[in-house]
Amino acid sequence: MKLILFFGLLVLLNTANGQVHDSLKYTSIGPAGFQKALQNDEKALLIDVREFFEYKKVRIDHAVNIPSSGNLDISADTLRKDRSLFLYCTSGFRSKRVAKHFVEKGFVKVYSLDGGIKAWKKEGLPVNRKKIKTRT
Numbered sequence: 316m317k318l319i320l321f322f323g324l325l326v327l328l329n330t331a332n333g334q335v336h337d338s339l340k341y342t343s344i345g346p347a348g349f350q351k352a353l354q355n356d357e358k359a360l361l362i363d364v365r366e367f368f369e370y371k372k373v374r375i376d377h378a379v380n381i382p383s384s385g386n387l388d389i390s391a392d393t394l395r396k397d398r399s400l401f402l403y404c405t406s407g408f409r410s411k412r413v414a415k416h417f418v419e420k421g422f423v424k425v426y427s428l429d430g431g432i433k434a435w436k437k438e439g440l441p442v443n444r445k446k447i448k449t450r451t
Contacts, residue, residue, distance in 0.1 A: 341414035341425040346438040349401065349428045356399045356424075364404045364413045365432075371447040375403065375435065383409040391420035403428035403435070 344352065353359050363370050363378040370380040381390050383404065394400070400417055402410040402425065410427040417425050428435060436442055 340418040341411075341427055343407070343411060343414075343427045343429045345429050346435045346440055349403075349426060349435075350440055352426060353401050356401075358398045358424075359401055360394065360398045361401045362403075362413075363432075364402055364409050369405065373432070373436075373442050373444050375432065376441065376443045378403070381413075383413050387413060387416050388420070391417055391422070394422075396421050396423070398422075399424035399426070401426045401428070404431045406431040406433055 353361060361375060361378040363374050363380050364383040365380070366382050366384065367380055370378075370382075374380075381387070400414075400422055402414050402417075404410040404413075407428060407430050410431065414425045414427040430437075432442070
């Protein structure tokens with residue numbers, strides 16, 4: 316009986332530890348909170364982690380495109396660590412992965428748009444659909 320309780324407690328502690336640890340890495344917030352935090356942060360840098368072909372069709376104003384498929388280490392090395400990074404993608408999956416990467420590289424304030432640009436548009440928040448010409 317004591318052995319079962321011990322293993323149960325061990326599993327519970329490992330699960331709780333993992334949840335707390337992940338939640339301290341970056342913040343995943345919904346569209347309204349994301350927009351408000353972005354507007355209220357002087358050191359904010361808005362990053363669209365989608366591929367360029369996605370970014371050029373529709374994006375949030377003032378976002379820079381740093382595709383998640385690129386070399387994120389180079390990006391992390393060129394950005395100031397005191398900047399607040401606000402990341403988004405289509406649905407939130409890629410931005411969460413990139414958020415973890417930037418935290419591992421020493422960034423302290425990293426935010427991921429929960430639900431991605433799909434959730435952003437669903438909330439009726441503004442997007443930029445102006446075409447971007449590709450270089451020839």
